[in-house]
Amino acid sequence: MTPGEIEAALQAAIARCDAINCPLNPQQQQILRQVVLESLCKEGLVNSNRQEWQEINPLDELTLEQRQSFLQFVREKERQERPWKVQLMNDWLQERDSGSVQFIRDRFGLSWLNRIEPSHFEKYVEIDDEPPMKLKVGDxxxxxxxxxxxxxxxxxxxxxxxxxxxxxxxxxxxxxxxxxxxxxxxxxxxxxxxxxxxxxxxxxxxxxxxx
CATH class of the missing domain: 2.30.30 (SH3 type barrels.)
Incomplete structure (x- = not known):
């Protein structure tokens, strides 16, 4: 199985849990991913060192609506020259609602947030679009x-x-x-x-x- 196929299967399992009103929290989802990957590696069905697995884009795990809301949030904070990740962390620490991106905290959590790198945004930016993250001195x-x-x-x-x-x-x-x-x-x-x-x-x- 390819990393993409594994992730698709995991997302299908998570969706089934949601459908029967037994949603997995972010920590449980992460445990599920780790156990599945370890089992597949043990059986020789996937190599844990494969670059493709390491490069799975966390943004792929969002729905279209979630991704649009998240990218819009990042763009807005970049225009204001306010680090978007710091803003989310401050909201969480102070128990503030994050508005249109509150689902990041409720559904995905800190472990997902920490996986996000600037390179992950490139897949979802067309040449004429405003980039979610802008270059800064030192990048x-x-x-x-x-x-x-x-x-x-x-x-x-x-x-x-x-x-x-x-x-x-x-x-x-x-x-x-x-x-x-x-x-x-x-x-x-x-x-x-x-x-x-x-x-x-x-x-x-x-x-x-x-x-």
Whole structure:
């Protein structure tokens, strides 16, 4: 079984529990995942070190409506320059209702929240959409060599990815549009580059660093 198939089966089991009014809390769901994975590994049906399993996107576990509410919440906090995860944690610690994303606490809990990384948002962001999480000074991302040279999917000039640090982020208003550029420093060489249209025409050439 692939990690995706395993996760789909787990979600089906969780949904059946809900259907008979015996919902599993987040801790029980996590235990279920661990037991299933350990059993499959023991039987040799899946390798616990497989990268695909490690890279399962927690956002896939949300329904469409839940995901839309969550992404909207993240975007709103980013506009306000308030860390969205800190906001949720403060709500939980102070027993405040989190409004449209209260379901995160009620259904998924802290363990799910801690699994979220910036790279997980990329799957659900179209090129013309406002990104849920914006780049900040000090962020680490990966950039493609397609930014400065011609690359091919196959051949001697293939696409490569390089880890870099964001040094500066600038926004320029062009009529009703806001164009964002950033200056990065490559970790391996120390060279610095400016990337124009980081959320627009050059969005395909960088990605969040996957931990």
């Amino acid at each position: 680490r991302i990966e950039v493609s060599n397609a930014l400065w040279e011609w690359v091919q999917d196959e051949g001697p000039c293939s696409r490569q990815w390089f880890v870099c640090t964001v040094l500066q982020v600038n926004e320029v208003r062009n009529g009703e549009d806001i164009i964002t550029s950033c200056i990065i420093r490559l970790i391996n060489t120390g060279m610095e580059y400016e990337i124009q249209g980081i959320y627009q025409w050059n969005r395909y050439y960088w990605r969040w660093l996957q931990r």
